[in-house]
Amino acid sequence: MVIPTYDEAGNVAWIIERLRAAQPQVDVLVVDDGSPDGTGAIADGIAAVDDQVHVLHRTAKGGLGAAYLAGFAWALDRGYDVIGEMDADGSHQPEQLQRLLTGLLDSDLVIGSRWVPGGSVVNWPWEREVLSRGGNLYVRTLLGISVRDATAGYRLFRRSTLEKIRLDEVRSTGYVFQTDLVARTLRAGLTVREVPIEFVERVRGESKMSGQVALESLKRITQWGLRERWEQARGRRRAASAERELQPR
Structure with missing residues (x-):
């Protein structure tokens, strides 16, 4: 599991500790962006005594x-066959990771989802839930995908x-990265499955999400969606033109 x-x-x-207890067979990679509060050093100390924990240090906060x-x-x-994402703040409960592992048996990407039947959020204000649900509805509508x-x-x-999804071409660095990878997976003809999770708002530390970050993500998604719709329309026009050329005169 990759934990930024x-x-x-x-x-x-x-x-x-929770992840290693819940799934002892899972290796952990902490990717620390030069945290000034010593997060990287704490992770190094854990890695020194647990060979299933690794730390990748980056020199600056890059998103x-x-x-x-x-x-x-x-x-x-390093040859891993399954690679995961998890937040460090406890909002993604390690004790529910088995749900994702089971879901991956018949999919190419499995998502722990808040907004499918059985999914839920804990300790969120209603405004944030409306923002998340509305943002995901906007994504589904604009990109033409069914992922909730x-x-x-x-x-x-x-x-x-x-x-297959050509990570070398990914340019999104912020929170819009998550939507980007879902869209790339679907465009590659691969299977995305959602399994319900209980998402718990952090109780320690400060969230990195803000209204400005959310608006920037929606702006990027709008650009992608409009570009994709334009390309689809051009493709339909080319196909119609080719069909007319093939018709007997």
Whole structure:
């Protein structure tokens, strides 16, 4: 599991302990973006006594997507067949990881979803729930996909999935990265499955999500959606033109 961190000193040991207890066979990679609060050093101390915990240090805060891309590259280079995402703040419960592992048996990407039947959120204000549900509805409508929680960050990918979706071409670095990878997976003709999870709002530390971040993500999704619709329309026009050329005169 790839766990990106920035100023998560109060959470990193706690979440690793829970994950290692819930799924002892799972290796952990902490990708720390130079946290000034010492998160990286705490992770190093855990890795020194547990050979299933690893730490990748980045020198600057480069965004969620950039941290995951670095973590994916590290895991692919070392031959892992299943590579996952998990937040460091406890919002993604390690005790529910088995749901994702089971879901991956017949899919290429499995998402722990808040917005499918059985999914839920804990300790969220109604405004944030409306923002998340509305944002995901917007994504489904604009991109023409059926995934109900395309912005979710609790995921498992097959190695083959990450190899097929051309990670070298991914340019999204913030929270929109999650939607980007869902869309790429579907465009590659692969299977995305959602399994219900209980998402728990963090109780320690500060959230990296803000209204500005959410608006920036929606802006990027709008650009992608409009570009994709334009390309689809051009494709239909070319097909219609070719069909007319083939008709007898």
